[in-house]
Amino acid sequence: MANYNPNLVKIHRNYTYEELALVFGIHKNTVAMWVKNGLFSFQERRPFLIKGDDAKAFLQHQRASKKQKCKQNEFYCLRCKAPAKPYDDFVEYVPITSAKGRLTGFCDCCESIINKFVSHASVEGYSSFFKIEESKGLEHIKDTDNPLLNSDFTR
Numbered sequence: 001m002a003n004y005n006p007n008l009v010k011i012h013r014n015y016t017y018e019e020l021a022l023v024f025g026i027h028k029n030t031v032a033m034w035v036k037n038g039l040f041s042f043q044e045r046r047p048f049l050i051k052g053d054d055a056k057a058f059l060q061h062q063r064a065s066k067k068q069k070c071k072q073n074e075f076y077c078l079r080c081k082a083p084a085k086p087y088d089d090f091v092e093y094v095p096i097t098s099a100k101g102r103l104t105g106f107c108d109c110c111e112s113i114i115n116k117f118v119s120h121a122s123v124e125g126y127s128s129f130f131k132i133e134e135s136k137g138l139e140h141i142k143d144t145d146n147p148l149l150n151s152d153f154t155r
């Protein structure tokens with residue numbers, strides 16, 4: 001669903017489906033769809049009427065639930081139950097395989113650990129918003145690449 005501005009609705013008036021559709025320049029079938037999706041309308045007699053404040057609340061709710069999707073520079077914080085920015089824009093990249101890993105940081109709001117799974121190739125792109133520290137885990141993988149061989153040689 002497109003992002004309709006709830007503030008265009010006047011809360012002290014009632015709208016027919018056509019009138020509400022006109023506010024947003026959309027087809028009245030879209031309004032009928034909103035009603036199907038939970039927007040209350042008075043259906044005792046025609047034309048069906050929708051209270052402005054109901055429409056506004058409905059659109060605000062739709063908007064809020066849309067906003068739950070994180071932007072590229074946000075993480076979903078499980079404790080805040082909302083998208084969050086990492087504290088100080090500082091994140092660590094922890095490789096899981098050579099192709100992917102996880103960006104991890106601390107929620108700006110509640111300081112819980114926040115994670116996001118990303119491909120190794122995309123890390124470069126994230127560095128435009130974040131200060132990314134490559135995890136020691138990566139060095140660890142490199143170090144332990146041939147550990148036995150190395151130690152055998154030195155002995």
Ligand SMILES: [Zn+2]
Nearest residue numbers: 077080107110
């Ligand atoms: Zn949080």
